[in-house]
Amino acid sequence: MVSFILCLLPALLATTNAQAAILTCDTCFGLTETCNFAPGTCQVNKATGGCLSVAEDIKLGGTQNTNFYKECVSNYKSDIEVPISFTVGNGNYVRINTTLCNTDNCNAAVPGMPTGSTTANGLQCPTCFALNFAPCNSSVTPCTGDETYCMDFTGFLQKGPSSSPFQAKGCTSASDQVIKPGINLTSTPYTFSFFWGQSVPAEKIPTPPPPTTTTPATTTNAPPTTATPANTTNAPPTTTHSGASPALGKFSFALYLPGLTGLLLVKLLS
Ligand SMILES: *[C@@H]1O[C@H](CO)[C@@H](O)[C@H](O)[C@H]1NC(C)=O
Ligand SMILES: *[C@@H]1O[C@H](CO)[C@@H](O)[C@H](O)[C@H]1NC(C)=O
Ligand SMILES: *[C@@H]1O[C@H](CO)[C@@H](O)[C@H](O)[C@H]1NC(C)=O
Ligand SMILES: *[C@@H]1O[C@H](CO)[C@@H](O)[C@H](O)[C@H]1NC(C)=O
Numbered sequence: 473m474v475s476f477i478l479c480l481l482p483a484l485l486a487t488t489n490a491q492a493a494i495l496t497c498d499t500c501f502g503l504t505e506t507c508n509f510a511p512g513t514c515q516v517n518k519a520t521g522g523c524l525s526v527a528e529d530i531k532l533g534g535t536q537n538t539n540f541y542k543e544c545v546s547n548y549k550s551d552i553e554v555p556i557s558f559t560v561g562n563g564n565y566v567r568i569n570t571t572l573c574n575t576d577n578c579n580a581a582v583p584g585m586p587t588g589s590t591t592a593n594g595l596q597c598p599t600c601f602a603l604n605f606a607p608c609n610s611s612v613t614p615c616t617g618d619e620t621y622c623m624d625f626t627g628f629l630q631k632g633p634s635s636s637p638f639q640a641k642g643c644t645s646a647s648d649q650v651i652k653p654g655i656n657l658t659s660t661p662y663t664f665s666f667f668w669g670q671s672v673p674a675e676k677i678p679t680p681p682p683p684t685t686t687t688p689a690t691t692t693n694a695p696p697t698t699a700t701p702a703n704t705t706n707a708p709p710t711t712t713h714s715g716a717s718p719a720l721g722k723f724s725f726a727l728y729l730p731g732l733t734g735l736l737l738v739k740l741l742s
């Protein structure tokens with residue numbers, strides 16, 4: 473009898489411990505940040521679970537989904553806990569702001585809805601989005617805001633019971649480097665299962681070679697002969713008029729312009 477109780481004791485203690493290690497989180501779903509549908513709480517094992525709070529704005533194939541929700545997640549350690557944003561061209565994008573935490577009711581507040589940015593950041597990426605093995609015809613598109621990486625991923629897109637292979641290329645934020653093959657990104661309308669691919673730092677948009685007609689204003693009082701630019705090595709100084717490139721022609725015209733204006737003024741004033 474005593475040994476029986478001794479045997480039970482660890483089990484009883486374990487039960488008590490397990491009960492202590494319960495995490496309580498807020499739940500709700502909503503189209504606005506009041507998140508007013510199905511408000512309540514959920515419980516999850518504190519050792520492995522967490523509280524999630526999400527604001528998401530997703531537009532794929534012309535359908536926009538804007539949602540807020542709070543829930544328990546059972547795999548706190550493996551879930552994505554950084555804001556995710558990627559832009560795949562033709563007005564399609566995924567923006568998910570996330571709070572993931574594991575103290576009681578720590579997900580009471582919903583995060584801000586990610587708005588994206590329209591400010592070009594000087595970088596560019598190939599962008600495309602295609603389902604069901606359609607060709608992902610990519611066009612190079614300027615990136616905006618903090619989307620300073622280029623992503624190129626294939627995987628499966630699940631919507632309800634149906635699953636379609638997808639390919640996505642586009643500009644993405646540095647935080648999206650958590651997206652790796654084998655990762656699932658869950659949103660209300662879709663689950664992305666990333667199967668292959670990577671994100672790499674985006675390349676600068678190439679700048680065209682600077683034009684040589686930059687300083688006509690500073691040379692107004694210098695005679696045209698001494699103001700000939702030193703960088704016109706392919707045209708000998710004596711043949712500036714005949715053998716000049718279009719840019720050089722414009723340059724010498726610009727040099728003469730103040731002089732001509734001056735002559736006109738003199739003519740008008742006299
Ligand atoms: C995510 O939500 C937090 C908290 O509301 C906010 O400070 C942050 O700006 C949001 N991030 C984005 C990318 O919108
Ligand atoms: C992609 O390119 C292929 C071949 O150029 C073309 O047949 C197809 O219609 C294009 N698809 C889209 C969605 O633009
Ligand atoms: C990701 O989702 C797929 C399909 O639903 C599932 O088979 C897989 O186990 C998930 N992987 C993880 C790490 O949750
Ligand atoms: C030609 O222009 C470049 C910058 O465009 C400058 O660095 C270089 O010194 C110039 N060469 C001469 C001979 O002035």
